[in-house]
Every structure is written in C-alpha cells, then in structure tokens.
Amino acid sequence: MAGKRVFPRSLQYLLAIAEHGSFTRAAEALRVSQPSLSQQIKQLEESLQSPLFSRSGRTVRLTNAGEIYIRHARRARGELEAGRRAVHDVQNLSRGSLRLGWTPITDYLTCSLLEDFNSRYPGITLKTLEMPQGDLEVAVAEDSIDVGIAFGKPFSGESPSSEIQTDLLFEETLCLAVGNAHPRAGQQVRMSVQEFGRESLALLNTNFAMRHHIDQYCLEHRIAPNVAIESNSLNVIIEMIQFGPLATVVPKSIVRTQCGLYSINLSPEMPRKAIILFYRNVGYMSPAVLAFSRLASDWSVRRLTQTPIRKRRPCPLAEAP
Amino acid sequence: MAGKRVFPRSLQYLLAIAEHGSFTRAAEALRVSQPSLSQQIKQLEESLQSPLFSRSGRTVRLTNAGEIYIRHARRARGELEAGRRAVHDVQNLSRGSLRLGWTPITDYLTCSLLEDFNSRYPGITLKTLEMPQGDLEVAVAEDSIDVGIAFGKPFSGESPSSEIQTDLLFEETLCLAVGNAHPRAGQQVRMSVQEFGRESLALLNTNFAMRHHIDQYCLEHRIAPNVAIESNSLNVIIEMIQFGPLATVVPKSIVRTQCGLYSINLSPEMPRKAIILFYRNVGYMSPAVLAFSRLASDWSVRRLTQTPIRKRRPCPLAEAP
DNA sequence: TAAACTTATAGGAATTTCCTATGGCTGGAA
DNA sequence: TTCCAGCCATAGGAAATTCCTATAAGTTTA
Numbered sequence: 130m131a132g133k134r135v136f137p138r139s140l141q142y143l144l145a146i147a148e149h150g151s152f153t154r155a156a157e158a159l160r161v162s163q164p165s166l167s168q169q170i171k172q173l174e175e176s177l178q179s180p181l182f183s184r185s186g187r188t189v190r191l192t193n194a195g196e197i198y199i200r201h202a203r204r205a206r207g208e209l210e211a212g213r214r215a216v217h218d219v220q221n222l223s224r225g226s227l228r229l230g231w232t233p234i235t236d237y238l239t240c241s242l243l244e245d246f247n248s249r250y251p252g253i254t255l256k257t258l259e260m261p262q263g264d265l266e267v268a269v270a271e272d273s274i275d276v277g278i279a280f281g282k283p284f285s286g287e288s289p290s291s292e293i294q295t296d297l298l299f300e301e302t303l304c305l306a307v308g309n310a311h312p313r314a315g316q317q318v319r320m321s322v323q324e325f326g327r328e329s330l331a332l333l334n335t336n337f338a339m340r341h342h343i344d345q346y347c348l349e350h351r352i353a354p355n356v357a358i359e360s361n362s363l364n365v366i367i368e369m370i371q372f373g374p375l376a377t378v379v380p381k382s383i384v385r386t387q388c389g390l391y392s393i394n395l396s397p398e399m400p401r402k403a404i405i406l407f408y409r410n411v412g413y414m415s416p417a418v419l420a421f422s423r424l425a426s427d428w429s430v431r432r433l434t435q436t437p438i439r440k441r442r443p444c445p446l447a448e449a450p
Numbered sequence: 451m452a453g454k455r456v457f458p459r460s461l462q463y464l465l466a467i468a469e470h471g472s473f474t475r476a477a478e479a480l481r482v483s484q485p486s487l488s489q490q491i492k493q494l495e496e497s498l499q500s501p502l503f504s505r506s507g508r509t510v511r512l513t514n515a516g517e518i519y520i521r522h523a524r525r526a527r528g529e530l531e532a533g534r535r536a537v538h539d540v541q542n543l544s545r546g547s548l549r550l551g552w553t554p555i556t557d558y559l560t561c562s563l564l565e566d567f568n569s570r571y572p573g574i575t576l577k578t579l580e581m582p583q584g585d586l587e588v589a590v591a592e593d594s595i596d597v598g599i600a601f602g603k604p605f606s607g608e609s610p611s612s613e614i615q616t617d618l619l620f621e622e623t624l625c626l627a628v629g630n631a632h633p634r635a636g637q638q639v640r641m642s643v644q645e646f647g648r649e650s651l652a653l654l655n656t657n658f659a660m661r662h663h664i665d666q667y668c669l670e671h672r673i674a675p676n677v678a679i680e681s682n683s684l685n686v687i688i689e690m691i692q693f694g695p696l697a698t699v700v701p702k703s704i705v706r707t708q709c710g711l712y713s714i715n716l717s718p719e720m721p722r723k724a725i726i727l728f729y730r731n732v733g734y735m736s737p738a739v740l741a742f743s744r745l746a747s748d749w750s751v752r753r754l755t756q757t758p759i760r761k762r763r764p765c766p767l768a769e770a771p
Numbered sequence: 772t773a774a775a776c777t778t779a780t781a782g783g784a785a786t787t788t789c790c791t792a793t794g795g796c797t798g799g800a801a
Numbered sequence: 802t803t804c805c806a807g808c809c810a811t812a813g814g815a816a817a818t819t820c821c822t823a824t825a826a827g828t829t830t831a
Contacts, residue, residue: 133497135458138788152809162790167810169788176454177537183593185613185733186797187808190593193547193736194540201533205526212522216498219515226514272504272511292506413504415514459819473778483821488779490819507828508777773831780825787818794811801804 136209139173140202142166143181147191147199218252220416226254227417230265230274233363234339237383238404239278239298242428246421253417262338269293269409275418276408280339280380294410296422298429301380303342303399304392308371311391319396326352328376331366334359339402343378346399457530460494461523463487464502468512468520539573541737547575548738551586551595554684555660558704559725560599560619563749567742574738583659590614590730596739597729601660601701615731617743619750622701624663624720625713629692632712640717647673649697652687655680660723664699667720 145155156163181195218224265277384392466476477484502516539545586598
C-alpha cells in the first residue's frame with residue numbers, strides 16, 4: 130500500500146546501473162526486466178541531451194556527464210530519504226513544533242506544564258505567544274497558534290464553535306493577595322466584601338478578562354473597588370504588592386508560587402474560574418497537539434491530587450519570544 | 451521530446467500547492483485538472499503515512515510534517531536542477547575532465563598544447579599520467595585514459611584497431627644534443643655516423659620506444675652506440691648533458707626549448723618520427739576529447755607554420771601527478 | 772437558504788511503464 | 802575463422818499509472 134517510493138524510476142535505475150556496472154545485473158537486483166532499464170536510461174539521456182553511459186562492447190561505464198549527474202542524483206535521493214525520516218520523526222514526536230498562546234495570567238499557572246512537555250518531548254520546539262484573551266480564540270480558529278490556554282470562561286461569544294475542543298485543566302479561586310509589609314499579611318480569617326472595598330488595590334487593567342471578573346464581583350456585591358494602580362503587567366503588580374501596603378486580586382495558585390505573598394480569602398468567595406486548554410478539533414491535528422493535550426490532562430490530574438508547589442520567580446519560558 | 455522532467459509529479463504538485471495555498475489555483479498554474487493534484491497528494495501522504503496539508507473549510511495549509519517535508523523536496527528539486535545544468539556545462543565544455551597519457555619524452559614537446567587547452571577551457575580539469583609508451587595503447591583501449599600522446603609509430607602491434615583514431619601532431623627529427631662544455635657545442639656541420647659511434651652517450655633505457663629507434667639506427671649503420679649512462683628519466687639525462695662532456699639523442703625540438711643545449715645533425719639523418727594523438731573513436735566521445743583533438747590539430751598547424759620556441763625548463767604541468 | 776467556491780471521489784480515457792521476444796554487436800573459445 | 806555466450810537495444814502488446822470529466826460533499830458568503 131504505502132510501498133510507493135517517490136524517487137524517480139529513471140534515477141533509481143541510473144544509480145543501480147552505475148553501481149553494478151551493468152544493465153543486466155542491475156535489472157536482476159531491481160527485479161525488473163533489462164529493457165526497462167534501457168528505456169528509462171534512454172529517456173533520461175534524451176531529457177538531459179547527453180549520454181550518461183558509454184556502452185562499448187561488453188562494458189558499461191559512466192561518461193563524464195554521467196559521473197557529474199549521478200552525484201546530484203545521489204544527493205537528491207538523500208534529500209528525499211531525509212524528508213521521509215523527518216516526517217516520520219514528526220509522527221513520533223521526536224521532531225516538530227507547537228505554538229502556544231496564553232495570557233499573562235495563565236503563564237504563571239501552567240508554566241510547569243510546558244516544562245513537563247519539553248522534558249518529555251525535547252525535540253519539539255515550543256513557541257509561546259502572550260496575547261490578550263480575546264485574541265486567543267481568533268488565533269486558534271485561524272490556526273496561527275496550535276493551542277491556547279485561557280483563564281475564565283472562554284468563548285463567551287456567539288458561537289459555541291464545535292470546531293474547537295476545550296479541556297478543563299483545573300479550577301482556580303480568586304483571592305486577595307498581600308505582601309509582607311501589609312497589615313493583613315498572614316491573616317487567616319475571611320475578609321468581608323466591605324473590608325475588601327476599602328483596600329487600596331493594584332489591578333490589571335480592563336483589557337484583561339480577569340479584571341472583568343473582579344469588576345463583576347464588585348458590581349454584584351455593590352461595592353466600588355479602590356483601584357490605586359492599574360497596569361497591563363502582572364509582573365509589575367506583583368512587584369508592587371510584595372513589599373508595599375497595596376493588595377491585589379489573583380488566582381490563589383499564583384500566591385502560592387510567589388515568595389513573600391499572602392492570600393486572604395473573601396467572604397463571600399469570589400467565583401471559581403476555570404483554566405482551560407483549547408485547540409482546533411477539525412481536520413488534521415498534529416501529533417504535537419495531541420500529545421500536548423494528552424500530557425495536559427495528566428498534568429491537571431496530578432496537579433489536583435498532589436499539588437506540588439514550588440515557590441519561585443516566574444518561569445523564564447513565559448518570557449521567551 | 452526532451453521536455454520530460456525527471457522531478458516527480460507528486461513533489462511538483464506539492465510545491466505548487468504550497469506556493470499557491472490552494473489546490474485549484476495550483477492546478478490552473480500547472481495546467482492540469484484539480485483532481486489530479488488531489489490524487490497525487492493523497493498518494494504522497496499515504497506514502498509518507500502522514501498528512502501534508504491541513505484542509506479545513508476553504509483554506510489549505512501545510513501541516514507541521516508538510517512544512518518539514520517540503521524543505522527536503524525543494525532541496526531535492528534544486529539538486530536535480532543543478533545536475534541538469536552541470537551536464538549542460540559538460541556539453542558546453544565549461545566543465546568536465548580529460549585524462550591524458552603521454553610518455554616522458556612527448557611531455558617536453560606538447561606541454562604548450564596543454565597550456566593552450568587549459569587557457570581555452572579553464573573549467574576542464576586536465577589529468578596527466580606519464581607511462582611507458584606500450585601502456586598508452588592499452589590504457590586508451592580500456593578507457594582508463596581519454597587521449598594518449600605518443601612518440602614514434604604507435605600501435606605497432608597486431609591490431610590496426612579501427613576503434614582508435616590517430617591524429618598526426620607533427621614530425622620530429624632525432625639529433626645529437628650536447629651541452630655548453632662539449633667540444634662540439636655550436637658545430638654547424640653534420641656529424642658522420644662513425645663520429646657518432648665514438649661519442650659517449652647518456653641515453654634513455656630500453657624501456658623507451660625512442661631508445662629502440664636509436665638502436666635501430668645504429669644497427670642499420672653498423673655501429674655500436676657508446677652508452678656511458680642509461681636512465682629512465684629524460685630530466686636526468688638533460689641535466690647530465692647540460693654541463694658535461696656527454697651527448698645524447700633527442701628530438702630536435704627538445705634541444706630548442708632547453709637552455710644550454712646544442713643540436714648536431716647527423717649524416718645520414720636519423721629517421722623522422724611522428725608525434726601522434728590517439729583516442730577511442732567508438733561509441734560515446736566526451737565533448738572534452740573532441741575539443742582536445744580539435745585544438746590539437748589547430749596547434750600542430752600553428753606549430754609547423756610559426757614555430758614559436760621559448761627556451762625554458764621543462765613544463766611544470768608535465769610533472770603534475 | 773441559496774450561491775459560490777473548494778477539495779474529494781468515481782470511472783473511463785490517455786499516457787507511461789513494463790515485459791516478452793528478438794536483433795545486433797562484442798569478445799572469447801573451439 | 803567460426804561459433805557461442807553475454808550484453809544492450811528495439812519492437813509491440815500488456816499492465817499499471819496518471820489524467821480528465823462529472824459529480825459529490827463541505828464551507829463561506831450574500
């Protein structure tokens with residue numbers, strides 16, 4: 130079935146004849162009749178407008194042109210063979226690439242997933258691209274990225290889009306986060322909504338979906354958040370919080386991975402939001418995407434059961450170009 | 451007729467589709483029907499056991515495997531195109547090689563022919579091989595050299611061998627040669643055979659055809675040559691002659707090209723011997739051989755009319771490996 | 772929902788490749 | 802010299818492949 134080779138017959142014959150030094154022996158080796166070789170070589174010679182073999186008497190020898198041409202033919206064969214192996218490697222996940230899009234918030238939460246993927250499939254180049262959450266959906270749909278990782282309910286738009294597969298990675302609760310210097314640092318009791326309204330906050334700006342969740346929570350509980358600083362960089366906000374009197378709202382997991390941050394639960398709790406993985410589910414799916422989604426579901430299970438938290442700075446992969 | 455391209459259809463289609471981003475447009479550009487492309491690509495994908503294009507909706511895009519494979523396909527196409535050009539170059543004499551066999555005597559006489567050839571066809575590699583005259587015939591017949599240059603009547607053997615073409619380059623008279631220090635240096639009058647018999651000679655050994663000519667001459671005139679030194683290197687002999695009292699017998703032209711040598715004609719004259727070019731004339735003849743024989747006949751005509759003699763040391767080409 | 776557009780499929784036509792049989796030529800053996 | 806064995810070329814029909822027309826199935830746009 131798949132035994133069809135793409136390398137041209139004429140060149141295959143050329144190489145065989147040169148190797149065996151004889152049409153007849155080459156024909157035997159190739160399991161075809163000798164006239165087939167004569168014909169193919171004749172056509173090739175006509176195509177190149179030059180004899181490739183010097184036939185005189187009982188011996189067949191490459192001409193000067195033949196010697197030169199055969200080198201190129203060999204290299205062409207090598208290229209096609211290498212191409213075949215390379216495709217095979219992609220299927221085996223020992224090569225390839227995967228383009229990942231995520232938001233500046235989710236990168237804090239799923240960086241270790243990328244590390245796992247990279248150590249499991251070191252041959253696959255990971256290309257990560259940070260972008261606003263709204264763009265992720267578009268990017269996946271138009272195939273400019275392979276997979277997206279989003280925070281909060283995705284695809285809030287009109288189309289439920291059966292073409293896009295979404296997998297739940299885990300759920301996350303938003304909480305108030307403060308630094309060492311904050312008077313509430315280490316507080317165990319829940320904070321009321323009213324108290325929350327009085328905190329000076331450093332928040333992501335309204336381009337971010339997470340901010341909308343926060344604003345929505347405030348609206349529902351009829352308070353106005355006291356926003357001292359807005360930024361489009363979560364990094365900046367965390368730096369601000371860490372050693373100052375301001376507070377912010379982030380997923381609880383982020384607090385656990387950052388040194389010098391303390392979480393304070395609210396009462397009533399902020400809504401739980403899902404971290405989800407999504408990718409195109411129509412037509413061809415690359416082995417890398419399948420492998421990533423498989424690994425991600427393992428990873429989310431492990432995360433829920435074991436929750437091995439390492440305190441650290443943001444993962445460097447998240448800042449790669 | 452010669453419009454047949456060797457590059458596989460399937461790859462040609464693959465590249466066209468990738469370039470146009472569409473089966474339909476590629477089919478238009480290639481002037482074939484669109485189903486042909488579908489079919490070829492399908493077969494290629496089956497052969498590689500991997501999809502190469504991601505078809506979803508109205509857009510066609512290379513898969514990861516496709517992107518990787520197409521690079522190799524492009525390189526293979528480049529190789530075959532380069533091979534085609536290279537063969538063309540050989541036909542145009544802008545590339546190729548020519549293997550020349552000659553004897554240690556003829557190299558002194560035809561070195562400038564090689565220089566002419568090299569300056570006329572600088573892309574053709576000249577490979578010269580010195581060998582005994584008897585071997586030249588065999589080497590040409592079995593195609594281990596392309597052309598031979600011999601001194602004296604060639605192919606004295608049984609077969610007139612209609613397969614070998616021989617061209618006369620020029621005729622050459624043997625003469626006595628002496629150096630500066632020799633008492634006869636500069637003598638204009640002819641030397642008798644008896645006087646010749648009394649000269650102390652440095653001669654090539656009997657492996658050389660020229661030596662046989664000399665011995666034959668002596669035999670015919672009933673003298674015994676007075677051989678002081680034998681050598682298998684003409685170079686050695688000329689060095690010996692140049693500053694000492696010995697004499698030797700060489701073609702007259704050699705004397706004219708060597709500093710400090712003087713020629714003395716014999717009476718009766720030694721027989722004129724031909725310098726000839728010979729090469730296989732059956733089956734395929736490489737453009738380089740044809741060009742060499744063409745140039746050689748020009749060169750021999752020019753040599754006879756103009757005879758531009760340059761005094762110099764032996765041509766370095768003659769000593770090339 | 773219809774119209775426009777794109778790729779896939781099916782089946783027969785056209786082309787190419789292949790095989791058998793044979794011819795011509797060369798080189799070695801009788 | 803003559804014959805025979807070995808090798809490549811040629812011819813013509815068989816087999817396989819490629820190609821084309823017609824059409825289906827699907828998506829996108831109006």
